[in-house]
Amino acid sequence: MARIRSKVFLVSTGILLVAAVASVVIGGLVSAHPSLPKVAVVGSAAQLVDQATALEAVPADDTDAAEQLVRDGTVDAAVVPGGDTLLGVTVIAKDSPPSDVLGALSVTPPVTLLDPPQQNGFLVYLVALGFGLVFFMSAMTFGSTIAQSVVEEKQTRVVEILLSTISARALLTGKVAGNSIMAFGQIVLIGLLVSLGMAVTGQHTLLGDVGPSIIWFAVFFAIGFVLLAALYAATASLVSRQEDVGSATSPVMLLVMIPYFLVIFFNDNDFVLAIMSYIPFSAPVGMPMRVFLGSAAWWEPLVSLAILLATTLAVILLGARVYSNSLLRMGAKVPLKEALRA
Numbered sequence: 346m347a348r349i350r351s352k353v354f355l356v357s358t359g360i361l362l363v364a365a366v367a368s369v370v371i372g373g374l375v376s377a378h379p380s381l382p383k384v385a386v387v388g389s390a391a392q393l394v395d396q397a398t399a400l401e402a403v404p405a406d407d408t409d410a411a412e413q414l415v416r417d418g419t420v421d422a423a424v425v426p427g428g429d430t431l432l433g434v435t436v437i438a439k440d441s442p443p444s445d446v447l448g449a450l451s452v453t454p455p456v457t458l459l460d461p462p463q464q465n466g467f468l469v470y471l472v473a474l475g476f477g478l479v480f481f482m483s484a485m486t487f488g489s490t491i492a493q494s495v496v497e498e499k500q501t502r503v504v505e506i507l508l509s510t511i512s513a514r515a516l517l518t519g520k521v522a523g524n525s526i527m528a529f530g531q532i533v534l535i536g537l538l539v540s541l542g543m544a545v546t547g548q549h550t551l552l553g554d555v556g557p558s559i560i561w562f563a564v565f566f567a568i569g570f571v572l573l574a575a576l577y578a579a580t581a582s583l584v585s586r587q588e589d590v591g592s593a594t595s596p597v598m599l600l601v602m603i604p605y606f607l608v609i610f611f612n613d614n615d616f617v618l619a620i621m622s623y624i625p626f627s628a629p630v631g632m633p634m635r636v637f638l639g640s641a642a643w644w645e646p647l648v649s650l651a652i653l654l655a656t657t658l659a660v661i662l663l664g665a666r667v668y669s670n671s672l673l674r675m676g677a678k679v680p681l682k683e684a685l686r687a
Contacts (some may be wrong), residue, residue, distance in 0.1 A: 368687035369542035
């Protein structure tokens, strides 16, 4: 409750939510009003350009005026009557052939793809970036809060008073549960606002494609963060000074960073994503990406979720043992082997 009332938490959450909504709104506006190449047209060439819906026509009085518009950079090219082509026009450009204009004016035969991609490549990258970035930021922010809280209680000896009233396992459970609820709450809010933004801006097709993967991401994140939170608390309990928190929790930070970079660089590699979807630390981003791409069978998210849940329970048991055995030990860093067998 103290964390929720913190101005820093409220402001950072507000900025994150505004950024999520803004990205959806801007994407909707850009897709609704695409920027078309501008071409200057003269006389009868205007009719041909009007038929090419991918071009924006700018009328010019004559060929010289059209050439001047090209030289000034007002238009990308000019289309004027004349030439020996079947179209009966000539395209004028400044220093290089305008491939987008030529492509819009040309006649393209129908194309049949034997193995068409399920999603647009740029959209796949954006979805991967979104999942990876949200997972990375939430895990790092709330995980660091847990770690600093553990060391602060040890350094100030407050933990000795707390343990006289409650057990170490209860204290650990409170830290993990409280921060997990806040992290999951942020994810749910982001998912709801993004979905609402897509619906309001008319991106219903995109919402239908991304919606199921957002739901799976929230489910996987809810369990995966508990795993990471237990690791943050356990590794932080091995040290007694705030200066040592970074080195103690660096292995856990690495487990958070690896999935982020993998999903960014291999967002369209089904083999890598398939491996990521069954590794507990990367499943929260790997499996939702496969659901979005349509490469995961209906039973695969359930199997991956079961593996993640079993791993989380095992990590909680080990983390609770390390946490309980290290919490009252001050001074030098407690070796992990010693904390496990103490």
